[in-house]
Amino acid sequence: MKLRYLILLIIILASLRVNFGEEIYSVHREQEMMFGDTVFAHGATIRIPKEITALSHIVYGFVPYWERSYNCPRWDLISRIAYFNCTIGSDGSIINSHYWYSASVVDSALANGVPVDLCIAVFDDATINTIISNPTSRANCITNSISAMLSRGGTGINVDFEHPSSSYGDELVTFMAEFRESLDARGSGYWLSICLPSVDWRDNYFTDQLKFYCDAMFIMGYGYHWSGSPYTGSVDPLDDPSESYDLVYSVEHFSAQSGAPEKIILGLPAYGYDWPCDGPDKGAATTGSGSAIFYINAISNAESYGRLWDTESSSPWYRYNSWNQCWYSDSTSLALRYQYAKDSGLMGIGWWALGYDDGDPAFWGAVEQEFAMGDTVGIIVDDGDSGFNCNWDNWDTGAYPES
Numbered sequence: 001m002k003l004r005y006l007i008l009l010i011i012i013l014a015s016l017r018v019n020f021g022e023e024i025y026s027v028h029r030e031q032e033m034m035f036g037d038t039v040f041a042h043g044a045t046i047r048i049p050k051e052i053t054a055l056s057h058i059v060y061g062f063v064p065y066w067e068r069s070y071n072c073p074r075w076d077l078i079s080r081i082a083y084f085n086c087t088i089g090s091d092g093s094i095i096n097s098h099y100w101y102s103a104s105v106v107d108s109a110l111a112n113g114v115p116v117d118l119c120i121a122v123f124d125d126a127t128i129n130t131i132i133s134n135p136t137s138r139a140n141c142i143t144n145s146i147s148a149m150l151s152r153g154g155t156g157i158n159v160d161f162e163h164p165s166s167s168y169g170d171e172l173v174t175f176m177a178e179f180r181e182s183l184d185a186r187g188s189g190y191w192l193s194i195c196l197p198s199v200d201w202r203d204n205y206f207t208d209q210l211k212f213y214c215d216a217m218f219i220m221g222y223g224y225h226w227s228g229s230p231y232t233g234s235v236d237p238l239d240d241p242s243e244s245y246d247l248v249y250s251v252e253h254f255s256a257q258s259g260a261p262e263k264i265i266l267g268l269p270a271y272g273y274d275w276p277c278d279g280p281d282k283g284a285a286t287t288g289s290g291s292a293i294f295y296i297n298a299i300s301n302a303e304s305y306g307r308l309w310d311t312e313s314s315s316p317w318y319r320y321n322s323w324n325q326c327w328y329s330d331s332t333s334l335a336l337r338y339q340y341a342k343d344s345g346l347m348g349i350g351w352w353a354l355g356y357d358d359g360d361p362a363f364w365g366a367v368e369q370e371f372a373m374g375d376t377v378g379i380i381v382d383d384g385d386s387g388f389n390c391n392w393d394n395w396d397t398g399a400y401p402e403s
Helices: 002-014 027-035 104-111 125-133 135-151 166-185 247-258 295-305 331-343 361-371 392-397
Strands: 058-064 080-088 094-096 116-122 156-161 191-196 216-220 264-269 271-276 291-294 308-310 315-320 324-327 348-352
Touching (some): 027 058, 027 080, 104 116, 116 125, 125 135, 125 156, 135 156, 156 166, 216 247, 264 331, 315 331, 331 348, 331 361
Antiparallel strands (some): 271 324
């Protein structure tokens, strides 16, 4: 089963290669293509009392539908989640709800007092253009999305439209303004957010206007190196003088453009890429498509191959054979980015994606260290629950697809 799954990933990733200089695939779309209807099984669920931990900033997590059975070990350290996704058609209808109506992670979050947003997504520019420019399609999309959100007790919508064509920035603003109006008509407290690219290649995310309608704007601060990158390097370089674009560029651009850094959430990767390449050093030319690797698996592999640290990008990596390089995130690199987000006056941080951590204590320890306010209590393993299954094999080695 695992071998067939690995072969499938390699085939799909090979189809995603792009040429240097072209606009790259969305990571959200790429991983949707990779994982499809797979549902990942996790090991032990570690639970804590939910009546703790005030947070200094928003901590926001995307949960993709292939992680729909995920039960977060530290719900107290999450401000809200976005369930990814319901796919929208050109007429504004929901053409695939991706288990939104039955996903256990939605029930788990709500039971622990964590608000849930429904992420609506489109990854085709022609479809996006039609939705946001046609009044009937806009109205249908807004009505259908809000109805789906309310049906599960959700209290927010996240819009992940990647990306409108260059001349459709005004239409996107109109769409978000009408979404805001429709949410407000249903009562107070409904949350509206939008995903922003790390680099606005098409110059159509007018955050100086979007800020008036959005509670938050989520920078997808990853994919600076992607599966089809021509050379190896960090998925999320922090402030790298050897790179044209990095997290500092993205944050400074959108903060200056919007004039509202307090509405920006810095999204960070809980994954990495492993590329075949022609040498052992950073920036080696890739010789094939990179394979995505979850946070928890990269951590384990780094222990075997030897963790390296790139001071320019503030990122961990490892290398093996002759040659593969894997660049990924760990608790140390993420903590540096948390500190940067706080120092920059941002609303908070988030991840793509929850579940990839598989409950790693170091991952959650860094979150608690940077964002928890006041006292917290120790983690309690609830092994008295008849539904509790402690599978330490999966806990140690990461998440695997259910067979």
